[in-house]
Amino acid sequence: MTGLTTHVLDLTLGKPACELEISFYKTDSDxxxxxxxxxxxxxxxxxxxxxxxxxxxxxxxxxxxxxxKYLIAKHKMRSAELFFDNVSISFQINELKQHYHVPLLLSKFGYSTYRGS
Known part of the structure; x- marks a missing residue:
């Protein structure tokens, strides 16, 4: 399998994070x-x-x-209670025959990511 996928898990609820919006960008130096x-x-x-x-x-x-936006909707948090708003993950695709999986493990006060398979 070749391509790019993602998966978001809500560690606070112990469930997948459904209805979370993601914006996807192509970036370079400017x-x-x-x-x-x-x-x-x-x-x-x-x-x-x-x-x-x-x-x-x-x-x-x-x-x-x-x-x-997700934490406000799913955890009934107020905007003033948020520790962070958006999570931005910048990464490079350089091997076109490999699969890239970018998971996000999310909680109210932290997050983690890694290159999955």
């Missing part, structure tokens, strides 16, 4: 171009890969997870 927007499904995933083997391209990208 540009940031919005390529698409997504919303996670009931499994905390997207309904289809961001890239598959037919359209994956090398370069730098950024995923912006709109965590604040």
């Amino acid at each position: 540009r940031r171009d919005l390529l698409s927007k997504f919303v996670t499904n009931s499994d905390g995933r997207l309904d289809k890969p961001i890239f598959d083997q037919s359209n994956i391209r090398a370069g730098w990208y950024e995923m912006v997870f709109h965590a604040g």
